[in-house]
Amino acid sequence: MNDLHARHRRVLPDWLALYYDQPLEITHGEGRHVWDAQGNKYLDFFGGILTTMTAHVLPEVTxxxxxxxxxxxxxxxxxxxxxxxxxxxxxxxxxxxxxxxxxxxxxxxxxxxxxxxxxxxxxxxxxxxxxxxxxxxxxxxxxxxxxxxxxxxxxxxxxxxxxxxxxxxxxxxxxxxxxxxxxxxxxxxxxxxxxxxxxxxxxxxxxxxxxxxxxxxxxxxxxxxxxxxxxxxxxxxxxxxxxxxxxxxxxxxxxxxxxxxxxxxxxxxxxxxxxxxxxxxxxxxxxxxxxxxxxxxxxxxxxxxxxxxxxxxxxxxxxHDLQGNARRVGGLLIERLRAAAAQDPGVREVRGRGLMIGIELTRPGTDEADPDRAAAVLEAARAGGLLIGKGGGHSTSALRVAPPLSLTVAEAEEGAAILESALRSTQ
Structure with a gap:
């Protein structure tokens, strides 16, 4: 992996962003999960930037x-x-x-x-x-x-x-x-x-x-x-x-x-x-x-x-009415994330609709963006087996949660628990 990262840096632009201190090579996926080159399994809540919309390796598409x-x-x-x-x-x-x-x-x-x-x-x-x-x-x-x-x-x-x-x-x-x-x-x-x-x-x-x-x-x-x-x-x-x-x-x-x-x-x-x-x-x-x-x-x-x-x-x-699934499971997920964030003074807002949810992080007691903590939550979520994104207009201090639209209730609960733990560990 370090060799691939070094090769990436030698031939690709400096401004081509990579997530994580130790960048991740995703080798394969199935449903709402992906695996990296070391065999680690992750629940994917970002879907290649909202692109893997239905599921990884959907049989009908393949x-x-x-x-x-x-x-x-x-x-x-x-x-x-x-x-x-x-x-x-x-x-x-x-x-x-x-x-x-x-x-x-x-x-x-x-x-x-x-x-x-x-x-x-x-x-x-x-x-x-x-x-x-x-x-x-x-x-x-x-x-x-x-x-x-x-x-x-x-x-x-x-x-x-x-x-x-x-x-x-x-x-x-x-x-x-x-x-x-x-x-x-x-x-x-x-x-x-x-x-x-x-x-x-x-x-x-x-x-x-x-x-x-x-x-x-x-x-x-x-x-x-x-x-x-x-x-x-x-x-x-x-x-x-x-x-x-x-x-x-x-x-x-x-x-x-x-x-x-x-x-x-x-x-x-x-x-x-x-x-x-x-x-x-x-x-x-x-x-x-x-x-x-x-x-x-x-x-x-x-x-x-x-x-x-x-x-x-x-x-x-x-x-398969995946729009309806996004409404139902997304509604459960956003309420679960709001409950998890309620006691966190660094969470300014949990917002969104369906399976398009943002968690904005600020320095406690202020409206000042906290991109360092957003990066730390991203790392902690990965360590827990969850991939999410980040964004925001006031620095990249908003976590972006956008799983495939076929997300199950059990997977939503699992991802919310990992994200709650990541938020708690970075306070």
Missing amino acids: KAVSEQAGRIIHSSTLYLNRPMVELAERIAHLSAMPDARVFFTTSGTEANDTALLLATAYRRSNTILAMRNSYHGRSFSAVGITGNRGWSPTSLSPLQTLYVHGGVRTRGPYASLDDSAFIAACVEDLKDLLGHTRPPAALIAEPVQGVGGFTSPPDGLYAAFREVLNAYGILWIADEVQTGWGRTGDHFWGWQAHDRNGPPDIVTFAKGIGNGMSIGGVVARSEIMNCLDANSISTFGGTQVTMAAGLANLSHLLE
Whole structure:
């Protein structure tokens, strides 16, 4: 392992982050568990950054990939592709958009790039509204709209980005207000901002901020924003890379918590749909998707083997009601974690919905982030046999808990007990 770590450091970038003082090599998995190169078994509560959505080595996905690979793996979008058409049909239907069109990419970053291209071309504007504490990917344009300093290495951008209040409920100038007053204040701030700039192309927003530490506004904020946006003809892009496919339990898409005005103009997705295979994509109304007046194809987006995986994975998720499981088991898990954290003065908040739970750590008696303790809890949880993630806008001081959606009650209890012990040992 030390040799592999040394080899990694010799040939890969210094900024390519690794978890743990002694980085972990995961060699295989099954269900909600993975094993490392030393044979240690772990309960996986992070799923490759919310990507192993249903289960490790899900038989239906493995079979679909193997069978498709035995026929043809790839041909590009220059040829008709049955698995791509079939998955696009299912996603278009699930989007609830009228006359929806789907374009497949290889990642969430690329999906958000495509959404920005569509919105700016459609609206003839390079101004974008984004949320503070947001994250939308690691490409040049996606970094340019990311509102989280820890993930934005340059201020250069092809876009003019204006940041809006509201993505974080419990911090900032409106934190002390109740939900309705919070929404009203954020809406007034948006109106004021739009009075000082040329009309932007779009607002891009994560319904639950992922890298930002699983923070979210009160339900209904984006519907209230949209009433203002509609008056200016500004599009709404919902970044569902982490929230889509039922992870929040209450809804299939995160935007549905803000449902008064129907689906967004553009939705981006990735991560969980491929259960580890590289699938991203954009779904939009036809007039928006078809607005480009130049040629475009994708070499790897929508390739047959990934589409076969996505079809099998989506079928399994729907047939086994994993959204309902996320709601039921996630509800139990968050209450268990809140009980465990109740006596810990360093836990500022346990938040989330479904199987998307954040635990924000601060120095006791303050609102000051405690990234050192977050790192220590990560290490202690690993020692106890549990893998979790971390994030947050105020340093990486929020623990991120996002198991596969097939998590059982017994596994939720086991993981909560390990995490409780890790929190207790680092106080």
